Amino acid sequence: MTEEVAETTVLIVGGGPAGLTASLLLSRHGVDSLLIDKRTAGSPLPRARGVHSRAMEILRVCGVEPDLRAVELPITPGAEWRTDLTGAPLREDVPSAGRTTVSPCEGLSVSQDVFESVLRDHARGHPAGQLRTGARLESFRIVDGAVRATVTSVDTGRTTQVRARWMIAADGARSGVRQQLGIDMNGPDDLGRQTMIAFRADLSAWTGARPRGIYFLTATGAALIWTHADDRWVISRPGPVADLSAGAVREVLGLPDLTLDVLAGGPWTAAAQSAARYAHGPVFLAGDAAHRFPPAGATGVSAAMHDVHNLAWKLAAVVHGHAGEALLDTYAAEREPVGRCNAEETGAAWSRLFSGDGAPFSGRSLAQLDMGYQYRSPVVAGDGGPDADPPGADYRQSAAPGCRAPHLWLADGTSTVDLFDRTFTLLTAGPGGAWRDAAAQCPAVPVASHVLTEPGWPDLYGIAPDGAVLVRPDGHVAWRSRSTSTTAGTELKTALATCTGG
Ligand SMILES: Cc1cc2nc3c(=O)[nH]c(=O)nc-3n(C[C@H](O)[C@H](O)[C@H](O)COP(=O)(O)OP(=O)(O)OC[C@H]3O[C@@H](n4cnc5c(N)ncnc54)[C@H](O)[C@@H]3O)c2cc1C
Structure with a gap:
């Protein structure tokens, strides 16, 4: 079988929020790229359920915002604490209404799979940005300051040799690129195990038609989040729980007779880490490959997008001859302190969430983490x-x-x-x-x-x-x-x- 050879200016490894945003932004800057993702289907777990204002500003400028607003969930912003879903609210945390004075964009509530599909459609709309799913990065070498990568088709096993001037490692928390480069992560890698169960049930009798952003159910320490308009929800409860059955969901909700279908489930571990280096020669780490935040404040997707927003224009400026390569060194210089700070703040907030003092962000506020970094x-x-x-x-x-x-x-x-x-x-x-x-x-x-x-x-x-x-x-x-x-x-x-x- 003859091996395919492909040339691109930027090879993007990973088609999550970081990779897709990178593709879109590079295309808008007139820089060609090839995005590969080993997945052929979306994740069965919905993962993030929204992005904050700054990320929406980036998408507003790219013309993506209207399509995202069209699929947004009509939640009631804020958090509510109840013993279980049947209980009266013990406490409410309602966000201040001031955001519209500092941003043209509100945050967005939409499940990560839906978010990614809208982003993917927009990225695909640009001929400069090629997207290949079912394509896995097997290995790479840095030769004369550029990247030579071997990419395999998950379906056919066929390999492609990709030559790229630069590579963006947007390959997620377990980044193989980061590991191959021997880049350590700093910070705690286990702030507690959780078990997530995605299910479908009509909970409107207890939440109303516009559920809260998140419910904390104190009897079991679980969080309950609405993910899709067709009655899909997730619970995440502390500890590795072997039981992913409908009964486990009913117990958390306090609804022993509820009719429901379990859709998916599995464990995940909260971590608050930032990579020791965000770049190595022509390779740049972005998103979860560079940092892992616990979901206190839900900043993972937004920060992934901020990373590539910082990087894309710099790559374009070098390609178009408006800047020298030294500009690219400032990606790590600018984003690494932000990633480290976010990891520290969200790590502390995550711990406080479970200590029960009810003040999740006491260092920098969520809005500051989103827009305030200098x-x-x-x-x-x-x-x-x-x-x-x-x-x-x-x-x-x-x-x-x-x-x-x-x-x-x-x-x-x-x-x-x-x-x-x-x-x-x-x-x-x-x-x-x-x-x-x-x-x-x-x-x-x-x-x-x-x-x-x-x-x-x-x-x-x-x-x-x-x-x-x-x-x-x-x-x-x-x-x-x-x-x-x-x-x-x-x-x-x-x-x-x-x-x-x-
Ligand atoms: C259970 C859970 C709940 C979460 N909740 C929230 C939340 O509420 N709010 C929030 O903001 N964030 C949340 N997150 C985090 C959020 O999902 C991540 O921050 C976000 O997905 C990071 O985007 P990314 O593009 O950097 O990485 P990812 O979305 O992980 O994408 C990485 C991509 O790289 C691909 N890939 C990996 N290796 C290869 C390879 N060798 N070749 C080709 N492709 C490869 C993968 O298939 C994947 O598609 C949650 C995460 C989990 C696990």
Whole structure:
């Protein structure tokens, strides 16, 4: 049998949230990629049941949000504690209503299998992004700074030799790529075993038509989550439970006569770990391959998407000749501290969830973990301001270099967040003409220039009306000048060189 040979710029291993988002973003940046996934069918367990606002902002800019909203579950946000499902609420945890003031997007409640199928359809819509299911990475070598990989068809056993300039290891928590590279995980790998059972039953008599985001059933320590509109639910209860029967579900719910079908079940282990290194030569770890978080706060899928959002534009900038390879070193420099912090915060929150003090996030809030992190790396032109991401405070939007550029509704009904897409973006107000002229004279790196007329925005972005802010394609502030300058041309050119690793 002749062996197939394939060439691609980026080989993406894994078609979960990290890999699919990488494919979509690279295609939008005009970079070709080949995504392989060994699975031929979805996971029988629904796993995550939603993503947070920042990940939705990424998908909003990619045009995916409407299709996801169409399949969203109409939950009542928040958590409710009951002894069992038949009991009265002991406690409720209702999220504050403030999120819409800091983001154009609410979080999304949808089961991971449904989420992935929508994402897959969008990724497939781009000819630059090839997707192959039933294709397993067997081995790889790094040769002359590039990747040579052997990929096998799960169905036919046929092998393909793939040559790629770079590889994204989005191959999940047990990442074979990470293991082959000998990269250790730091942090606890066993915060407790759980058993998950997926089942179908009509629970509306006890939950109403819009169930809570999550129910904690204190008699058994189990969590109950609605996953699909056709009456599908999961329970997850502590400990390795051999009994995955309908009776086990009835016991947890406190409903001995309930009619139900068990759909799937199995054990899982909570961990709070981050890889010692997020990159090795032309290989980048992303998503669960780079970090494992316990589901306190449900940040796994969102963080996986943030990883590849940070990486995709950098790969594109190198491919298109707008940056040198040094820019790629900043992926690990920027994402590793975020992954480590998330692992620590969600690990502590997970432990507190079971200690019963009822205050899951006491370091950084969930919104802060989602949107508040501040990148520090050689391509962020820091301006000496204070730390914008301190623990112990809730998320406050900041345009300090390294932070996610703040959301503000614009007069035309769009958000500032919608402006940050495939190029660097220069934001100025009317009096910032010197900066706009400077941007027009920086042909080495494409810069989209936007004049904002909303009176509140210079304040929100921490500048005077004649200042300027440069935002990266991933929506993080690269540089800002609080006011105008007689040497605007030189300053902006220097800033762009710094922010592209030049
Ligand atoms: C029981 C459970 C409950 C969870 N609940 C939540 C939650 O409520 N909220 C939340 O945010 N997160 C939750 N998570 C975590 C969430 O599912 C992960 O964070 C998320 O899936 C990470 O996405 P990923 O793309 O990095 O990896 P994955 O989704 O794991 O995808 C990795 C992919 O790589 C493929 N692959 C692996 N090896 C190879 C190979 N050699 N060749 C080709 N393909 C390969 C796999 O088939 C898989 O499709 C939960 C996880 C579990 C297990």
